[in-house]
Amino acid sequence: MDLPLRFADWFASRGWSPHPHQLQMLARAAEPALLLIAPTGGGKTLAGFLPTLTELAEAPQAGLHTIYVSPLKALAADIRRNLSTPIAEMALPIRVEDRTGDTSATQKKRQRADPPHILLTTPESLALLTSYEDAPRMFAGLKRVIVDEIHALSESKRGDQLFLALSRLDAVAPGLRRVGLSATVENPAALARELARHPDPCPILEADPGPEPDISMLVTEERPPWAGGGAKYAIPAVLEEVKRHRTTLIFHNTRAQAEIFFHNLWLANDEDLPIGIHHGSLDRQQREAVEAAMVAGRLRAIVCTGTLDLGIDWGDVDLIIQIGAPKNVKRLVQRIGRANHRYNAPSKAILVPANRFEIVECVAALEAARDHDLDGDPKGPGPRDVLCQHILIRACAGPFAADDLFAEVTTVGAYAGLTRAEFDDCLEFCATGGYALRAYDRWQRLKQTDGLWHLRDPRAAQRIRMNLGTIQDTDVLKVRMRGRGKPLGEIEEGFAATLTPGDTFLMGGQIVRYEGLREMTVEVSRDPGREPKVATFMGTKFATSTQLSQRILRMFRQENWPELPGHTADWLALQRDVSKLPEADRILVETFPHDGRQHLCAYGFAGRNAQATLGLLLTQRMEQRGLGALGFVATDYATLIWGLDRVTDPAPLFAPDALREDFETWLAGNAVMKRTFRASATIAGLIERNTPQARKTGRQATFSSDILYDTLSKYDPDHLLLRITREEALRGLVDFGRIEEMLRRTAGRIDHVDLERVTPLAAPLFLEPGRIPVAASGAQRLMEEEAARLMEAAGLSGG
Structure with a gap:
């Protein structure tokens, strides 16, 4: 299909020719749904909007025509800037606005009346x-929904x-009509x-995927440390790369790092050199200032x-640096695409391993x-806490028939297998709170009249809307300069509780001094002189993906490793000589x-969370056998346990049935369950973080959720x-799924190597932070032995 004349002239005025996939999107604009996979810089966003722009240019209409959905607020603002250029230059009769959490209440109200x-x-x-009663009027003329970065949204409850x-x-x-846009998809058919x-x-x-990216690993004269995640050793080399390029994005896996x-x-x-910082815990104005400075060059x-993982079109970025192993190949490819945001220009990226083992992981990720071996796990059934929230949202919009809503919900792929009994369970929970809670008015939210379900009290709609969403921003407090100064961002409530006046920490790249807590706001002043603490931001600590772990294990089977730096290859060879290298089908x-x-x-290569869970289970099993476990530490690839007694036969510790049984026992009484319950109960609408009066603190929400959890566990253990x-x-x-996968993969095959000294592969674990002590009989024995030794030294033994 050819471009309409006005659009063809506009492309020509810029010296552009439309890409084939842009014309194909225009030709297939009438498809009920269409998925476009195009490389970053390939004009996929414009391809998604071309049908809308041409339709509105040729047949103007009043009201809402197209909704564009993005995972990031910053991306929506960026798209608005980019769309304004062709609309203005072609004088198209089209109004574009964004609506996110940053949009003012006045503008949101006007958008509903005049979208x-x-x-x-x-x-x-x-x-x-969709929760408003006037939603049918607002959406009546809607023709198209464009979902950008659809792969990123698909992987989460969002x-x-x-x-x-x-x-x-x-x-x-x-x-x-639905349009999906993505650059990185490991399973296009599933996404379609x-x-x-x-x-x-x-x-x-x-x-056309365009040219292959130029990816390499940074090799420095100074060897990476044995453990840690900061990559401080590489800063001189990173700074040299920044000097050699126009604009560099330096990605990290966590906000604290x-x-x-x-x-x-x-x-x-x-x-x-002008250098900025951007992450999700910074204040919105600070983030926007950095974005504006970046756009202006x-x-x-x-x-x-991860706030800059996706789609923001900064064409002057000519280098991506990934600090620390990327943990996930798909995320790495996404980040690489931020460089040279132009079609047929290769992206350039450098990986910087933070420690010695990450060299191996970075090489595996590069390969x-x-x-083009992207990782991803099969998507499970749709989560029912999100479904409960959706039922409440639907009730806010007006009365509904259960049959109609069930029919709607089961058109969604993740909920296609939902049974009517499961749906009715969720509906009953939304209506009454469930068997143990039905006596309380606060959870009596829906009732049925003449076959239709509706809110028992229409005033409840405000509270439901205030608590809508699936992102759990638990336990954060605002940080502000003292004297009602400008806001800087947020820190975790748990971290704030450890601060005493005079303590310093990092926020937005500057060292600030904690002055006190005022009305649930952390007040600080500038203090550039001292070594800071680090705020425990809630940025994700990614686990190495299953596919990447398997690739690392395949690397271990090689005779030698010419792709690795000499010191790392020698380290692996020494491990093989002294002990063994881990294998995929054995522990x-x-x-x-x-x-x-x-x-x-124990080398399980199951990811950090699973290896930590394995540490809890193994120390528990050692306790049952009278082996004095004292503590453990876990990484993505191994769990190191220390104690008083030598384990001569580890096989019984890994017996699958016993591990599962111990896991069930441990999980039932563990704080993990309460923490998970709190998140799910908040999403499902059982617990409110926001009320018309004020937002609950993390401690208040935890207290109420813990009471609910204990009550339901005692009186309604089968509660939804x-x-x-x-x-x-x-x-x-x-x-635990990764532990199950490890147990299936190894099928009881254990290589036990008993040695008299630390092995090369185990040595870095002794430097790993996050050591977890075990409150067990081993600690008691240690105290008794130490007491006996002191008594003997004092000449009091046997007295």
């Missing part, structure tokens, strides 16, 4: 819009929330099924986290990226004495929320 032609929003804001909202839009705007209405997958358009690196980078920045580098268990303690090191909590705990914090 723009194109609305740019997020999953949360779209769900909120994606489940989005597709439930789309099922609602289908009901009020028949004939609605999710985008389409169940069960038929939608067509997939794949653009980004703050530390930015601080150290700034201390080494003798030439005063005033920054040479920006230290950042996977070059092989390697090393036992050895060190520093007056006996140690057991407890069942949901168990499912979520298995998938999330404890990641």
